[in-house]
Amino acid sequence: MLSSVRTLWYTFLHLFQPNVTVQYPDEMPYLAPRYRGRIVLTRDPDGEERCVSCNLCAVACPVDCISLQKTEHEGRWYPEFFRINFSRCIFCGFCEEACPTYAIQLTPDFEMSEYNRQNLVYEKEDLLISGTGKYPDYNFYRVSGLAIPGKDKGEAEHERPPIDVRALLP
Amino acid sequence: MTVFLIDGKEYTAKPDENLLQACLGAGLDLPYFCWHPALGSVGACRQCAVKQYANAEDTTGKLVMACMTPLAEGARFSLADPETAAFRASVIEWLMINHPHDCPVCEEGGECHLQDMTVMTGHAYRRYRFTKRTHRNQNLGPFIKHEMNRCIACYRCTRFYRDYAGGRDLDVFAAHDHVYFGRHADGTLESEFSGNLVEVCPTGVFTDKPFSARYARKWDMRGAPSICTHCALGCNTTANERAGELRRIVNRYNGSVNGYFLCDRGRFGYGFVNAPDRIRTPLGRGADGKQAPISREDAVARFGALLRAGGRIVGIGSPRASLESNFALRSLVGAENFHPGVSAHEGVLLRLVTDILTSGAVHVPSLRDVEHADAVCVLGSDLPNAAPRAALALRQAVRGAGIVAAAAAEIPYWQDAGVRTYAGEVRSPLFIATPAATRLDDVAHTALRAAPNDIARLGFAVAACIDPGAPAVADLSADLTAQAQLIAQALLAADRPLIVSGVEAGEISVIEAAANIAIALRARGKTAALMLNLPECNSLGLALMAEGAGGLAAALGEPAALVIVLENDLFRRAGSAVLDTALAAAHLVVLDHSDGPTSQRAELVLPAASFAESGGTLVSSEGRAQRFYQPIFAENDVRAAWRWLGEAGRAAGNNACAGWSTEDDIVAALGSTLPHFVAAPRAAPLETFRITGKRISSEPHRFSGRTAMNADRNVREPKPPVSADSPFSATMEGYYGKMPPALLPFAWAPGWNSVQSVNKFQAEIGGALEGGDPGVRLLDAHKDATLAYYTEIPEPFAPRPGMWRAVMLPRVFGDEELSARAAPIRERMSPPAIALNEQDAAQIGAAGGQLLACELDGEPQHLALEIHPGLPRGVAGISGLAAKVHALPAWIAVTTSGLGAS
Ligand code: SF4
Ligand code: SF4
Ligand code: SF4
Numbered sequence A: 001m002l003s004s005v006r007t008l009w010y011t012f013l014h015l016f017q018p019n020v021t022v023q024y025p026d027e028m029p030y031l032a033p034r035y036r037g038r039i040v041l042t043r044d045p046d047g048e049e050r051c052v053s054c055n056l057c058a059v060a061c062p063v064d065c066i067s068l069q070k071t072e073h074e075g076r077w078y079p080e081f082f083r084i085n086f087s088r089c090i091f092c093g094f095c096e097e098a099c100p101t102y103a104i105q106l107t108p109d110f111e112m113s114e115y116n117r118q119n120l121v122y123e124k125e126d127l128l129i130s131g132t133g134k135y136p137d138y139n140f141y142r143v144s145g146l147a148i149p150g151k152d153k154g155e156a157e158h159e160r161p162p163i164d165v166r167a168l169l170p
Numbered sequence B: 001m002t003v004f005l006i007d008g009k010e011y012t013a014k015p016d017e018n019l020l021q022a023c024l025g026a027g028l029d030l031p032y033f034c035w036h037p038a039l040g041s042v043g044a045c046r047q048c049a050v051k052q053y054a055n056a057e058d059t060t061g062k063l064v065m066a067c068m069t070p071l072a073e074g075a076r077f078s079l080a081d082p083e084t085a086a087f088r089a090s091v092i093e094w095l096m097i098n099h100p101h102d103c104p105v106c107e108e109g110g111e112c113h114l115q116d117m118t119v120m121t122g123h124a125y126r127r128y129r130f131t132k133r134t135h136r137n138q139n140l141g142p143f144i145k146h147e148m149n150r151c152i153a154c155y156r157c158t159r160f161y162r163d164y165a166g167g168r169d170l171d172v173f174a175a176h177d178h179v180y181f182g183r184h185a186d187g188t189l190e191s192e193f194s195g196n197l198v199e200v201c202p203t204g205v206f207t208d209k210p211f212s213a214r215y216a217r218k219w220d221m222r223g224a225p226s227i228c229t230h231c232a233l234g235c236n237t238t239a240n241e242r243a244g245e246l247r248r249i250v251n252r253y254n255g256s257v258n259g260y261f262l263c264d265r266g267r268f269g270y271g272f273v274n275a276p277d278r279i280r281t282p283l284g285r286g287a288d289g290k291q292a293p294i295s296r297e298d299a300v301a302r303f304g305a306l307l308r309a310g311g312r313i314v315g316i317g318s319p320r321a322s323l324e325s326n327f328a329l330r331s332l333v334g335a336e337n338f339h340p341g342v343s344a345h346e347g348v349l350l351r352l353v354t355d356i357l358t359s360g361a362v363h364v365p366s367l368r369d370v371e372h373a374d375a376v377c378v379l380g381s382d383l384p385n386a387a388p389r390a391a392l393a394l395r396q397a398v399r400g401a402g403i404v405a406a407a408a409a410e411i412p413y414w415q416d417a418g419v420r421t422y423a424g425e426v427r428s429p430l431f432i433a434t435p436a437a438t439r440l441d442d443v444a445h446t447a448l449r450a451a452p453n454d455i456a457r458l459g460f461a462v463a464a465c466i467d468p469g470a471p472a473v474a475d476l477s478a479d480l481t482a483q484a485q486l487i488a489q490a491l492l493a494a495d496r497p498l499i500v501s502g503v504e505a506g507e508i509s510v511i512e513a514a515a516n517i518a519i520a521l522r523a524r525g526k527t528a529a530l531m532l533n534l535p536e537c538n539s540l541g542l543a544l545m546a547e548g549a550g551g552l553a554a555a556l557g558e559p560a561a562l563v564i565v566l567e568n569d570l571f572r573r574a575g576s577a578v579l580d581t582a583l584a585a586a587h588l589v590v591l592d593h594s595d596g597p598t599s600q601r602a603e604l605v606l607p608a609a610s611f612a613e614s615g616g617t618l619v620s621s622e623g624r625a626q627r628f629y630q631p632i633f634a635e636n637d638v639r640a641a642w643r644w645l646g647e648a649g650r651a652a653g654n655n656a657c658a659g660w661s662t663e664d665d666i667v668a669a670l671g672s673t674l675p676h677f678v679a680a681p682r683a684a685p686l687e688t689f690r691i692t693g694k695r696i697s698s699e700p701h702r703f704s705g706r707t708a709m710n711a712d713r714n715v716r717e718p719k720p721p722v723s724a725d726s727p728f729s730a731t732m733e734g735y736y737g738k739m740p741p742a743l744l745p746f747a748w749a750p751g752w753n754s755v756q757s758v759n760k761f762q763a764e765i766g767g768a769l770e771g772g773d774p775g776v777r778l779l780d781a782h783k784d785a786t787l788a789y790y791t792e793i794p795e796p797f798a799p800r801p802g803m804w805r806a807v808m809l810p811r812v813f814g815d816e817e818l819s820a821r822a823a824p825i826r827e828r829m830s831p832p833a834i835a836l837n838e839q840d841a842a843q844i845g846a847a848g849g850q851l852l853a854c855e856l857d858g859e860p861q862h863l864a865l866e867i868h869p870g871l872p873r874g875v876a877g878i879s880g881l882a883a884k885v886h887a888l889p890a891w892i893a894v895t896t897s898g899l900g901a902s
């Protein structure tokens, strides 16, 4: 009895709370950067594609809606195509968790409705943005051991210059 | 069997195994790197540490390396002991100190033994904060990619390449943590077994270069058990597909055939399947005389009409097509009109080989038997070029004597470094008699250079030395007599003697001589193994089916109304003049997957499936019928040739074709029609085979992108394909686990993502697969079978003035028709050449590299001269002209002056 009265009282008090209804779309809600909306592919601080086509996002995806093909240019791996079928995507963010390069990121944009389901199939051209997204500094190739144009063997972080196999020194 | 204890639990193993083998055999997970079941132990990586206790009272124990520890009855070990577990984790940690942050961009990722072992030991966090050692990579040619930073210095690569495969151009350089595994300088790896480095190396140092260009992770590819179609040995492979494209070929373990290794022709020769100029639609010749695409229905109707039209119908089978397709053609045209599509000369050799092999009087060895032979005589066969995997097996056979000697000194066979050091130059005898040098000569007791006639005479003489009842060779030179006696003694002294020859020897007499040696050994109470190599993946199946019918000569002798050619380019089998006359008046229907001169002149071309788009059965030169399965399911008109033949036959009202709806039907019909193939239906489980009511999944359980890979074409997912001829499901749905070994679509086990997961499918580590090695042998020796001695001993070879005896010198890259279409193999091919002895070259005043003119099969040829010091005088070795092999052997004139003239 007492608890029912208390509940009614609290509910009554809400009459005096400020209104929280947002006049969307006239008024846009604030969404945190870590909100899980439309997926993008980002670039590294040098402006190159971050995705190295490792396929980890694709394998992490519980609905299997990511498909891509690796290709290579001067030692750098990148996707020949990168496709997300957003009509299947459940915005779980597992791909972002799995990505070792911070390439794939979920953004606070959720306005993706389409009349034609086919239009929900995004290709690399639709996904790739020109910035670094949430992680401004990370550059996978500065850490990895592959030689790419502008970063030879031994020039990555924490690397010694390459061994001269003909040297007799210990 | 030896009983030993691990963590208090009893296990059994063979007494001569080491503890690591025994643990893996017992299904336990113990990490390792430097040990490899085929390479043995060296105890270099320290990864396989376990505790050994002296007795039940001992609680302290000592650390030992499992791979270096022999088993003893009642011995006590612990894997779980915290001290050893910590030791194993710290071994990984220090191996990882210099390891690059590469997994996402490493082709090994997802099937990396180093990843697996790291997870197995539980090393998860990097504590090392200092700098990493780095290396520069080398360009190792079209097959292998090199990324030296990833090396953990386990030495498996050099041990395989140098010690096991006899390569010389890969080695280890520098010292301590600088060690570098590569060539002395950038350049193509020369060994025809270099591709195995991809699987032998437990890390991503050596990876598959063509695969990297069309890369997919292992978990993303459909796998199908397949059979190599690039020589007659029938190595077992796994064909991996993604998005309708054949991505790569990897080894599939078969303890009796290829074991852990393939040759590079087999691994890198698949490119023809993906070739853009493949035949993918039916083509009909229109009124304008040009071939144009036609619909499937039109094609069948036109074929049916041609079949109904009557007249002499000739069916030409193919040594590179499956038993199913060949049998379908044979049934359609009738046995009397079915001819093996091989050259006239090869037809004669094939008939001889099948006579010998089906007699039951000789033991036809498996490659495992070859590996265990203790005296070998090779007559006329350049195995490293003609049947590479068999050459690799012979290279292991010669180690036999050394292993026996080491065993006598109590060094177990798996103690690799010990056995090799102790054995030194002690080898089982290998005698090689060929016209030109071979890449096996370095381990041969004697490598003799002789013309084919003299090789045959040597063989006949060996037989006569073994059994005086064998026909003797008159006027044999003192040299050859001494050789013959030596070989005869060695073979007689052996327990498992082996004679090797093959169609590539080119002469009937050489094969007959080889057979005589086997017969003679049998007469002396020995079981002699006789390996007769054949040229193509189903040569033996075709020859057995043709029941002695000759080659093309018989097929094309009389005029025909309709000629049906199955997966064959006749212009590689006979001269164009002959073919032009024979085909001029006939309607020509060709069923093939790859375009060529024969399909180009056909009236009707039907797109036949390659080994990747259909299933089928092939018979290897061992007489082993093995089934291959379909990895590619594409929506087009490509279908197994037997399906086209069946449809056309039904359209023409032919009853023979009425009952074929699945591959099993046709194999069953084959088994009941031809006595040689009674066992063929047992080569693999039937289409109706299920485990727990399920089909076997051919895609790994984490196959990705299923709802996106086709979404660019249609966002609605297509209905998954259904495999009509096999017990596989074409998707990840279905059963995966213990299964009949012929069906293993890819090797994977929990915690074991790399190829080494095959451990989990073997009955005995490095031995047969659980459930028996796949395939069924069609030819077995029986006690009361007899084979009479061959008596036609050829005259000694006598050079003719101004003429040379042209013989074929096989080449591993380029000779085989299909692999020669693959881009990486093309990079390894060199232009056709003619080899002469240096004196012969001097006699015609030619220098190495100069173009020489000769005529083959009525066509002028200009071939670069190679000087082969060992080649007998009067013999000319032709190489790189496989399409002209039908014209060899022959006497030819060779001149320096003929350029431009003909
Ligand atoms: S996980 Fe990241 S780097 Fe790897 S394929 Fe996906 S987006 Fe690219
Ligand atoms: S070798 Fe294995 S552990 Fe090393 S980078 Fe490649 S996948 Fe990763
Ligand atoms: S290259 Fe591979 S096989 Fe060779 S030592 Fe290094 S890790 Fe071992």
Ligand code: SF4
Pocket (backbone or CB within 6 Å): B228, B229, B230, B231, B232, B233, B234, B235, B258, B262, B263, B264, B265, B266, B267, B387, B388, B389, B390
């Ligand atoms: S040896 Fe022959 S069957 Fe084996 S992989 Fe090589 S070509 Fe293929």
Ligand code: FES
Pocket (backbone or CB within 6 Å): B020, B031, B032, B033, B034, B035, B042, B043, B044, B045, B046, B047, B048, B049, B065, B066, B067, B068
């Ligand atoms: S596997 Fe035993 S020490 Fe390397």
